[in-house]
Amino acid sequence: MKVLIADKMSSKAKELLVKNGLEADEKIGLSEEELIGIIGGYDAMIVRSDTTVTAKILKAGVKLKIVGRAGVGTDNIDKVAANKLGIAVENTPFGNTNAAAEHTLTLLMMLAKHIVHSNQSMKNGEWNRNFKGRELKGKTLGLIGFGNVGSKVGLVAKALEMNVIVYDPFVKNEKLAEFGLARATLDELIKNSDYISPHVPLNEETKNMIDKKQFEQMKTGVRILNVARGGVINENALLDALNSKKVAAAALDVYSDEPPTNQALIKHDSVIATPHLGASTEEAQENVALDVAEQVVQGLNKGQIMFCVNGVEKLKG
Numbered sequence: 001m002k003v004l005i006a007d008k009m010s011s012k013a014k015e016l017l018v019k020n021g022l023e024a025d026e027k028i029g030l031s032e033e034e035l036i037g038i039i040g041g042y043d044a045m046i047v048r049s050d051t052t053v054t055a056k057i058l059k060a061g062v063k064l065k066i067v068g069r070a071g072v073g074t075d076n077i078d079k080v081a082a083n084k085l086g087i088a089v090e091n092t093p094f095g096n097t098n099a100a101a102e103h104t105l106t107l108l109m110m111l112a113k114h115i116v117h118s119n120q121s122m123k124n125g126e127w128n129r130n131f132k133g134r135e136l137k138g139k140t141l142g143l144i145g146f147g148n149v150g151s152k153v154g155l156v157a158k159a160l161e162m163n164v165i166v167y168d169p170f171v172k173n174e175k176l177a178e179f180g181l182a183r184a185t186l187d188e189l190i191k192n193s194d195y196i197s198p199h200v201p202l203n204e205e206t207k208n209m210i211d212k213k214q215f216e217q218m219k220t221g222v223r224i225l226n227v228a229r230g231g232v233i234n235e236n237a238l239l240d241a242l243n244s245k246k247v248a249a250a251a252l253d254v255y256s257d258e259p260p261t262n263q264a265l266i267k268h269d270s271v272i273a274t275p276h277l278g279a280s281t282e283e284a285q286e287n288v289a290l291d292v293a294e295q296v297v298q299g300l301n302k303g304q305i306m307f308c309v310n311g312v313e314k315l316k317g
Contacts, residue, residue: 001300002041006030007048009070010289020297036060044296046070047077049258049276055081065315066299068292071096071279072148073229075202079310088305088312090295093148095287096279101152103278104197104227107251108157111195111223112136116272137161142184142193144209145228146171150199154181165189190217195225202229210234215241221248227278230255239265253278 003017005026017024027038032054039045039061046068047053053067055078067077069091082089110116113133121128141157143150146168154164158180165184166176176183186209189196196218200206210224211234224247226233235256241247242265251272252265258276260266266273279288298304303315 001043003044003046003296003300004039004042005046006035006051007046007070008050009046009048010286012286013046013070013289013293016290016293017296020301022297022300032057039064043300044068046292046296049073049076051076053077053082058082058085058087061085061087066090066296068092068296070288070292072100073201074309075229075231083310083312086312086316088299088308088315089310090292090299090305090307091309092288092291092295093307095289095291096281096284097148097152099281099284100149100227100278101156102281103253103274104149104153104199104225105156107225107227107253107272107274108136108141108153108195108197110272111225111249111251139163139194140165140192142167142189142196143199144168144186144189144196145199146175146181147199149228150197151175151179153197153199154179162195165192187217190214191219193222194219195223197225198228198232200228200232202231207231208234208237210237212237212240215246218246220246222246223248224250226251227253230258230260235262235265239268242268242270 002023005014005024008028014024014026035057039057043063044066045064048070053076058078058081064087067082067087067089069077072091072093074089074091077089079089114131118131137160140163143154143164143166146166157164165182167184167186167189209232215237224238238250242250249270253274254276265271295306298306299315305315
């Protein structure tokens with residue numbers, strides 16, 4: 001059976017596939033039309049976030065059983081169309097957890113300490129000691145979502161003696177109690193947090209969940225992070241909140257359009273922007289590559305589905 005690797009990833013993925021008797025082709029950067037032309041010959045397809053797997057591509061994949069995503073977010077894959085065609089969409093929920101959590105915590109520290117501006121000042125030949133940061137101790141961090149990444153961020157923030165509150169209707173009280181954290185409604189979190197960090201997928205329920213109304217309810221001087229998915233925060237509303245000083249600063253790693261088109265937001269003096277690097281560590285890239293390859297091996301060789309996100313319960317014969 002044949003597997004198409006459509007995005008650049010660790011060579012460990014191909015090595016694992018071949019070791020387990022599968023034929024693997026790496027064809028990177030193909031257009032939708034080019035993918036439609038070749039996908040009919042493959043039993044599985046592996047992508048990251050660069051390739052958009054449309055309904056047309058899926059329909060042309062007459063042999064496709066699995067589309068594997070080396071990463072967590074699957075909004076670049078038409079999961080509804082895949083479900084109708086009986087194609088399982090699987091993600092790798094654990095491989096980049098640590099990398100994404102560390103990136104979030106790095107940006108959290110940078111928002112509090114004026115690292116970016118003071119560094120640039122020094123490079124400009126200045127000796128300006130008037131930059132005054134803030135201590136995280138005693139500040140309230142609001143986590144929207146308490147999954148693998150959010151819980152790790154919460155654990156470290158707690159160790160920094162921050163007050164951590166969580167909005168997640170799906171997390172059990174026992175898990176929050178284990179971390180010693182408090183549950184909040186979304187409105188309570190929005191109104192009481194000094195720092196707000198979403199850790200949710202992008203879907204109909206979460207798109208623009210932080211919008212003009214939510215910014216109006218926030219504390220003046222709140223700081224915003226997003227290392228989750230672009231589109232969870234309305235970027236125009238965030239820009240307005242930054243310009244009005246309602247939001248003191250923001251740190252962004254993901255955007256509604258990638259590369260981002262809202263340059264006024266990216267270039268804002270109170271914004272720290274990184275180019276979707278949350279999972280970009282050597283360790284994480286190898287982890288997700290191995291995880292997704294293993295899932296494809298288990299699916300094609302044994303008919304097993306490991307982390308399906310689109311409701312397919314049995315692979316096509």
